[in-house]
Structure formats: C-alpha cells, structure tokens
Amino acid sequence: MALLDGILRLVLLLATLWGALALGYRAALPPCGRWLVVGLWLLSGVAWLWLAWQGARLGPLAAMTMQMMALLGWWRSLRPAADLDWADDVAYLATGDVEGHRLTLHHVRHFDWHTPHEASGGWERRTYDLRRLQSVDLFVSNWGRPGIAHVLVSFGFSAGGAAEEDFVAFSVEVRRERHERFSEIGGFFKQYELAIIAADERDAVRLRSNVRGERVTLYHVTLAPEARRDLLLALVAAANDLACEPRFYHTITANCTTLMFAMMRRIVEGLPMDHRLLLSGLLPGYIHDHGGLVPGYSLHELRRRGDITQRAREAHDAYDFSRRIREGIPGWASPERRP
Template sequence: MLAPAIVLSAAWGGLALWYRLPLAGVFKSLAVAAFVVSALAALFVVRRLRRPALWVYLVAFAGVLLWWSTLRPSQTRVWADDVARHLHAQVDGDRVRLDNVRNFDWRSDDDYTPRWERREYDLARLQSADLVLSYWMGPAIAHTLVSFGFEDGRKLVFSVEIRKERGEQFSTLGGFFREFETTLVAADERDILRVRSNVRNEDVYLYRLRLPKAALRSLFLGYVAEAGELERQPSFYNTLTSNCTTIVFDLMRQIAPGLPLDYRLLLSGYLAEYAYDQDGLMPGYDYRTLHDRGRVTDRARAAGESSAFSELIREGVPGVAADQVRAR
C-alpha cells in the first residue's frame, strides 16, 4: 500500500529538486539521484532492510518538504524586458490612471523597441470586452487574454503571464514547481496581440463577451486589483491553479457566482466553447460561426503595423461592427 505513495512522492520531490534546487548541473543531478535512490531502496531492498530504507526515504522526503517551504517569490530578479515593470494603477471614481502600459514595437522576439506608457481611461466610456485565445501548442492549449474597448476606439489588453528572468524560457512542467513568478501585463493590442500572431506565429481567435456595463466595470477593476496585489506581494505562477485562464474564471465568478467548474478551464484551448455554453458570448450565432469568424490571425498579419490594427482584425467578428461605427 505504501508503494504508490512512495512513487508519487518521489516523482514530485525529484522534479521539485531538479527545477528549483540552486546548484550547478552536476551537483543538482547528484542530489536528485540520491533522493531517487533512497525511494528505490525503500521499494526494492530485501525485506529485513526495508524498514530502515523506508525511514531513510521518509527523512529525505521530509527534508525536501522543509526546503520547499522556504521558497519565496521575488520582485528583484533580472527580468526580461517585456515583463520588467509592474502595472501600477490609481482609481478615482470613473477615472483610472495606469502606469507601465506596455506598447512595444516588435520586429522579432529578440528585436524590439521597448515603450512603457502612462494612460488614462474613463470607465463610464467602457463599452466592450473581448476574449482572446492565442494557440501556441495544439488545439487544447491557448494563452488567454481579455481586451477592453472604450467608446473612443481605444483598446487595452490584460494578460496574466510568467515573469521571465532574462534569457529564461517557459516550461509547462516547470510551472508546476515554482519556477516562475506571475505578472499581470496591460498592453496595447498592436503590441500584445500582434507579437503573438505576426512574430511568434500563433493562431489567434477573438470573441465578443456578452457582459452588461456593470459587469464590464467589475471585470476591469478586478484586473486592476489583481495588478495591485502582485505589485505589493509577488506570487508564484502555477500551470494548473494560478495561470492566464484561472484568473479570468476567478474574476468572472465574482460577477456570476454560479459559474461551474469544467475541464475546459484546464484545457484553455476550449475556453471559448465553455463561455458559449454559459451564454457568455455574443448571442444570435452558433458556436461554429463565432469560432470561424473570430479567427483574426490572417487579418492581423495583413494589418501589420497599421494604426488601424484593432479595427482591421475585427472585421467580420460578430458583435463589433456597431462599436467601430460609434468610435469613428
């Protein structure tokens, strides 16, 4: 009966050591190997030695747990340029001032002109929110973003992302083991959507969310509150429980407490289908139509660096035509 527990705990402990132990490669390998050997000994040594071997493994695992409890997220690493600054917000009634809104000009992942801007928004003129899914690893996995639209035509995108260190790459498995901190990026669409469709060659879909004015405001301010919390207290990213999709669900559940849990919250590539089933997308269309007309990848690539990027990518997307007329 102990065997499954030993196998699972040893797998978790070995991966935790591999991803987070701050040792050079060979020493880290030796530490992981020693831990795994202690687990194997507890499983396979002859009967008369099994109890001592089990105690050795339990002490080793307790040591891993104790070390794990000491890991803390940081605000002071050498961050990659695109996540180097925290979003800072000041709210005064309907007026919101945001510092460090990202508006990079991307030519490639390694060639860009960084720009961080101060922007002000009037929540009384907030008129729309769009769910954006950017597919980077097959049909089941997508990055989730929400783009807010204002009556003057401006768009602002919120995106929960890993806060990479300079030179660091994302690892789905590493995201389970406190390898990354979390950041909340607020960005211009010509930055954060164009870099995904035009530079990283991801497949991007956009869906108009069906939200009344009060819910739009609550969702926007929910993101602002999350940014303030991360600015005050850093947090680890978690691939399963604290990621780009779970924050959207958590914020939406504050607006609609009855939203059910669903496997599509984990397989984020199907999140739009989940939103459709909850009557959260533009009414009057079947899901296939919303999906097909919501694919903005080709339009984004054709738009390039156009100042009308946001309008061009939305051509034909259900529910946005009236907004564009009002913005003009």
C-alpha cells in the first residue's frame, strides 16, 4: 500500500506542476489574470496532495482527474497560428517550386546582422539549378550548454567559370512573435510556432559566429548526388507543407534535429532511433557512426578541424565568405574538389 500511496502522490505532484506550467505559458489572459489562474491551480493541487498525505486516495485522485480532463480539453483546443505579428527574422517561411531541374525558393533571407536583434537586408526569390547541386554541409552552433546546439543544413551549387559557388542554408527555428524571446521551457508548452527558414550563409552563419558569439562547427556530409537532391527536395516539401499548415514548435519532438532525422529516414532506410537525436549537439556523432561524414577521420578530428568560428569572424564582410570558412575542412580541403 505504501508503494501505491507513493505513486499517487507523485502523479498528483506531476499533474500539478505540468498544469501550472501549461497555464502559465499558454493561458490567453493578462499577466495578473494568468498568475491568478496558476495560483488557483497550484492551490488546488496542494490541497489534493495534502489529503493524499493524510491517507485519502479516491477523493484526491478523482478531483485531479476532473481538473486534468478540463485542462486537457482546453489544451487540445489550442491551434498554431499563421498570421501573427512575427519577429522580422521569421516573418516569412521558406517555400519553393520545382520545374524540371530548376528550384525556385521564394523567401531567402539575406540579413546583415548588426546586433543579435537588429539587422538590415530583406528577403528575395532565388533560383537554383538542381543539376549543379554539389554538396551538403552541416553547421552546428553551440552556445555553451552541453549537448544542446542549433543545426543548419547548407546546400552548395557550383556556379561555373570563376564565379563563387552558391550556398543556401536551411534552419528549423522557433517562429516568435515580435515581442517574444525564446524560452526552452516554453518550447514544451505550445508557446511558439515552427518555422523553416532558407537563408544566405553570410546571414545564418555570421549571425551565430560573429554576432551572437557562438561556437560554430562545419561538417561535410558525404551523401550521394541523388540523396543530396532528395534531401533538398524533402526539405522544400516540408517547408511548403508547414507554410500551408502551421505546427507548434516542441523542444524535443519538433525541433531542428528531429525534423531533419525524419527527412533522412525517407532517404536512408534503416536509420535507428538514438538519444543523440534528442540532444542536437550530439548529432554529428550519430551521423559519423552511420558513415555520413568524411571517412578517415575521427569525430574529434572532424570537430577540431571543422571549427570555423575564428575564420568566420576574420572573413566577416568578404564576398567569398563561404569559401573562406571552408578552408582546411575535411572534404573541402582542395579548392578543385568536386564530389
């Protein structure tokens, strides 16, 4: 009986805490009203816990069950939005069309960031020849939390002649409203919508390495030409779907790593689930173990040689920014490299 009492108290405690967080992050009320609702929820939860500690079982369990049924009914009614006052950097979602070998991306961001929250520049339509798709690279940006990072996937297109290769980076991000700031806890409680952003590398990479001061590591991904194309088109298809049907961001189940894994499984059969898919900073180790990075190097060596942070800062305004940050990267060591 002591075990059952312990389980009951734990269930009551978890339900109390979850409900308080859900109401605190998502109740559409003024701050004072929200705090009042959260306080009442906590007060009732404490009351049921106190009764459970006094030996009651059925009463506290029935009361919390009714509360949770009402709360979950409200929770299921929440729907992601498409037309809020979005922050400038997530004002547009990536969308694309494919006609033959030509891919047109309609909203490619090309911001010049001055501070982490201020930028000039805008959005433009860009066209790419899928026959010139030459590379896939993984950028992992870490801000000091073990196992936690942001992942970008960049596709490189040869330009021919003396022109520089053209790169477009895709990033799965939180779609914040203009007044919002990111909260990892809020990401568990439907606080944000999901965004897939297409951006110039000089925007997406420099924002993290040069402006926010994060450590950015580049890994060249060794996909076959057909798999590269399939991955790019899968990303575009996912972006188009998201633009038509908004989704909530979730810190674990719908973030930059989990969405990328879902697309990779459509291309490479048999990829197993792994805890490193939940800890985005460990994703390169997962890809390395499954033969997706340049062979002949340990993961430690790829990480050491792939640290582009200093090169990105030195190449800040260079027209050939993307080429400079790739100097010495395994898989990119030779400028004449063609996969």
